[in-house]
Amino acid sequence: MAQPDNKKFFENLSGAGKAIAVLTSGGDAQGMNAAVRAVVRMGIYVGAKVYFIHEGYQGMVDGGDNIKEATWENVSSMLQVGGTVIGSARCKEFRTREGRLKAAHNLVQHGITNLCVIGGDGSLTGANLFREEWSSLLDELLQQGLIDSSAVQKYSALHIVGMVGSIDNDFCGTDMTIGTDSALHRIIEVVDAIMTTAQSHQRTFVLEVMGRHCGYLALVSALACGADWVFIPEMPPEDGWEEQMCQKLSECRSRGSRLNIILVAEGAIDRHGKAITSNTVKDNRAGKKRLNIIIVAEGAIDSSNKPITTDHIKDLVVQRLGFDTRVTILGHVQRGGTPSAFDRILASRMGVEAVLALLETTTNTPACVVSLCGNQAVRLPLMECVQMTQEVQKVMDEKKFEEAVRLRGRSFENNLNTYKLLAHRKPESELPKSSFNVAVLNVGAPAAGMNAAVRAAVRVGISEGHTMFAVSDGFEGFYKGQIKEIKWGDVGGWTGQGGSLLGTKRTLPAKHLDKIAEQMRAHNINALLVIGGFEAYLGLLDLLGARGEHDAFCVPMVMVPATVSNNIPGSDLSIGADTALNAITDTCDRIKQSASGTKRRVFIIETMGGYCGYLASVGGLAAGADAAYIFEEPFDIRDLQANVEHLTEKMKTSIQRGLVLRNENSNMNYTTDFIYQLYSEEGRGVFDCRKNVLGHMQQGGAPSPFDRNFGTKISAKAMQWISKKLKECYRQGRVFANTEDSCCLLGMRRRALVFQPVVVLKDETDFVHRIPKKQWWLKLRPLMKILAKYKTSYDVSDSGQLEHVVRNRPKEVDASAL
Numbered sequence: 001m002a003q004p005d006n007k008k009f010f011e012n013l014s015g016a017g018k019a020i021a022v023l024t025s026g027g028d029a030q031g032m033n034a035a036v037r038a039v040v041r042m043g044i045y046v047g048a049k050v051y052f053i054h055e056g057y058q059g060m061v062d063g064g065d066n067i068k069e070a071t072w073e074n075v076s077s078m079l080q081v082g083g084t085v086i087g088s089a090r091c092k093e094f095r096t097r098e099g100r101l102k103a104a105h106n107l108v109q110h111g112i113t114n115l116c117v118i119g120g121d122g123s124l125t126g127a128n129l130f131r132e133e134w135s136s137l138l139d140e141l142l143q144q145g146l147i148d149s150s151a152v153q154k155y156s157a158l159h160i161v162g163m164v165g166s167i168d169n170d171f172c173g174t175d176m177t178i179g180t181d182s183a184l185h186r187i188i189e190v191v192d193a194i195m196t197t198a199q200s201h202q203r204t205f206v207l208e209v210m211g212r213h214c215g216y217l218a219l220v221s222a223l224a225c226g227a228d229w230v231f232i233p234e235m236p237p238e239d240g241w242e243e244q245m246c247q248k249l250s251e252c253r254s255r256g257s258r259l260n261i262i263l264v265a266e267g268a269i270d271r272h273g274k275a276i277t278s279n280t281v282k283d284n285r286a287g288k289k290r291l292n293i294i295i296v297a298e299g300a301i302d303s304s305n306k307p308i309t310t311d312h313i314k315d316l317v318v319q320r321l322g323f324d325t326r327v328t329i330l331g332h333v334q335r336g337g338t339p340s341a342f343d344r345i346l347a348s349r350m351g352v353e354a355v356l357a358l359l360e361t362t363t364n365t366p367a368c369v370v371s372l373c374g375n376q377a378v379r380l381p382l383m384e385c386v387q388m389t390q391e392v393q394k395v396m397d398e399k400k401f402e403e404a405v406r407l408r409g410r411s412f413e414n415n416l417n418t419y420k421l422l423a424h425r426k427p428e429s430e431l432p433k434s435s436f437n438v439a440v441l442n443v444g445a446p447a448a449g450m451n452a453a454v455r456a457a458v459r460v461g462i463s464e465g466h467t468m469f470a471v472s473d474g475f476e477g478f479y480k481g482q483i484k485e486i487k488w489g490d491v492g493g494w495t496g497q498g499g500s501l502l503g504t505k506r507t508l509p510a511k512h513l514d515k516i517a518e519q520m521r522a523h524n525i526n527a528l529l530v531i532g533g534f535e536a537y538l539g540l541l542d543l544l545g546a547r548g549e550h551d552a553f554c555v556p557m558v559m560v561p562a563t564v565s566n567n568i569p570g571s572d573l574s575i576g577a578d579t580a581l582n583a584i585t586d587t588c589d590r591i592k593q594s595a596s597g598t599k600r601r602v603f604i605i606e607t608m609g610g611y612c613g614y615l616a617s618v619g620g621l622a623a624g625a626d627a628a629y630i631f632e633e634p635f636d637i638r639d640l641q642a643n644v645e646h647l648t649e650k651m652k653t654s655i656q657r658g659l660v661l662r663n664e665n666s667n668m669n670y671t672t673d674f675i676y677q678l679y680s681e682e683g684r685g686v687f688d689c690r691k692n693v694l695g696h697m698q699q700g701g702a703p704s705p706f707d708r709n710f711g712t713k714i715s716a717k718a719m720q721w722i723s724k725k726l727k728e729c730y731r732q733g734r735v736f737a738n739t740e741d742s743c744c745l746l747g748m749r750r751r752a753l754v755f756q757p758v759v760v761l762k763d764e765t766d767f768v769h770r771i772p773k774k775q776w777w778l779k780l781r782p783l784m785k786i787l788a789k790y791k792t793s794y795d796v797s798d799s800g801q802l803e804h805v806v807r808n809r810p811k812e813v814d815a816s817a818l
Helices: 007-012 032-045 056-062 097-109 121-143 149-154 180-201 216-225 241-254 311-321 331-335 341-360 382-397 401-408 410-423 450-463 474-479 510-522 534-545 577-594 614-623 637-651 672-682 705-729 758-764 776-787
Strands: 019-024 049-053 067-069 114-119 159-164 203-209 229-231 261-266 269-271 291-298 301-303 325-329 368-373 376-381 437-443 467-471 483-485 527-532 557-561 601-607 627-629 657-663 688-693 743-749 752-757
Touching: 019 032, 019 056, 032 049, 032 114, 032 341, 032 776, 049 056, 056 097, 056 121, 097 121, 114 121, 114 341, 121 149, 121 159, 121 382, 159 341, 180 203, 180 216, 180 325, 180 331, 180 341, 180 705, 203 216, 203 311, 216 229, 216 261, 216 291, 216 410, 216 705, 229 241, 229 410, 241 311, 291 311, 311 325, 341 368, 341 376, 341 577, 341 614, 341 776, 368 382, 376 382, 382 401, 401 410, 410 450, 410 705, 437 450, 437 474, 437 534, 450 467, 450 527, 450 705, 467 474, 474 510, 510 534, 527 534, 527 705, 534 557, 534 743, 534 758, 557 705, 577 601, 577 614, 577 657, 577 688, 577 705, 601 614, 601 672, 614 627, 614 657, 614 776, 637 657, 637 672, 657 672, 672 688, 705 743, 705 752, 743 758, 752 758
Parallel strands: 019 049, 019 114, 114 159, 159 368, 203 261, 203 291, 203 325, 229 261, 229 291, 261 291, 269 301, 437 467, 437 527, 527 557, 557 743, 601 657, 601 688, 627 657
Antiparallel strands: 049 067, 368 376, 467 483, 743 752
């Protein structure tokens, strides 16, 4: 793996002579350690001195041993640890000028003028105030004789970069904060466990989740588990909600459903300010449904600003419906545990970006916060984000709830709109009149999250007035006539199921076009939604190419990418890839732990992905790998030898374990066995070697919260696009669509969901190796190498530039917008 010239990087971004300090403040969040690790290693990599500030602002005020220089080895083995190993504390003294004066003195003593603060809006606001006062604080220290004039001149400016570490995801300007995804994992793990026992006893469950004054955790959890009702601060229930909720629970039971879920945000209130608690909901059950689960978000309110508690909800369900009801308050379980793959990757990217921002900052640069927009890291002025965050609470106090939702940002608003679409079934009389039939099918290998996507498609389609048909076993089932109507209740409980409940196969339609066209005519199919991997993409191209011979294919067709390999052109992400990454990361954690306390050991791990190196590369970043061999980055025996020598040097220090990932098709000659034998031989006397082929465990298991949520939202968007196209293409009593933009793939491109004609994507595709010609994640590979102590180049041209907070971020784009 020959390394490109890194001259440009060091000329422009040398950290020589600079001192950077990193601290975590406020509540802890999973992933903070990954951010600390990235800051330390990137800082050392560019030649800066990096310091830990233990116990947050309290440690900065107290000084002494709380401020220590960090070494590369100090942050080894902390990537998979939850919480924050450098400690976090709330500091009243730092809120006073006297406390900040002490903190300034301690920083000057260590020559620190660059601060990386990981915390919530309060911690970041404090950091900005500290920065604004810095000059006057130095003048005061000079007057007191604690520093001299040369120190005032040398340390004249304090530079601040923030990263938001909070499970609440309540900070405006970023789609996700560090820790949120891991908290969702804890919530969904509990909900999935409760479902298995509650179904046996025909019970209603009311769950209270954290989030302070933000309902994000409750809302996304409701989407991810298919909750029947959710209470969040930003959307207090209207008057009469008690009757509406009880009626909904009863209807679910009467339809034979065995599961109901209610989520309540901690501190929820109704629109009159009356408390809504988990016990309030407890008493509402009738009919055949065996389980109701209600999730309550911390901070939920009713229309009059009264808090909604779990106890209030519990009592309501018991009294009105007589259901056996239980309350579960998750509490600090949501803060604990191992960080998810998403949080490790997010924190690592943000940590590196924070160091780059500090190196590029000037005296005129405002304090910034590193944020995530779509799939791209961006830098935003810190105080713009803080002010908007504070504005949310202000408009909520004024009962301007729609404005509060808008201020929460695009991600929150999309989640809420999707939940409204899926959670409440309209009466038949209120549904739009439509005579369209829409078929949905899975194609290719199973991917976790497919079932969530099918559920969303079916329910949105029914809400749009369509008749929905399910095709079993992909295109093979299509030409065999395995097609049947699917109803709203048929997809209940599908969100958390792994694999493909519809059935899926890799069969392509090219040899069966006549029979498929015949089946489409027989069932009067007016549109197709295909959920799958590369075979689904090829299949859609086959159907598009056959339009000239078969009018039956002249209908709107859209594909939603779903494959663990994440190798679909036109989309940065695919349904199922996040679940696979978590499987890889969890397994690597356990494998590394197996060597704890033993002699030095290197593990060679083989991942799936075909010729696409996404799982190996991004999994390696999440697991802290020393190397990842992939097809897209050719390597030879000299590169393998260099990697062995690099690991040998690391093993001579305090590093005890090494991790090497290999994509299954990275090289036909340098197989996993070959690499294992090479490392074993060349590392003899320094370390021994073990190998592991992860195999199909990467495809199995329950979908992650991210895949459930992503699958649900992208599929709902696809169905809305189908509805729009059906109206546009309906002429003279029939649907006829033969334009390129009537056969699209819906994918995530950087910051937006984009509908792209599949014929346009042909030029972006390497059909021989079944991968896109350009892949965004390749830019993350230098980051993995840097954090593994390799000298390499890092493309700073794509690093986040300072932007301004935009209240209405870009939404989905039609056709070839990119």
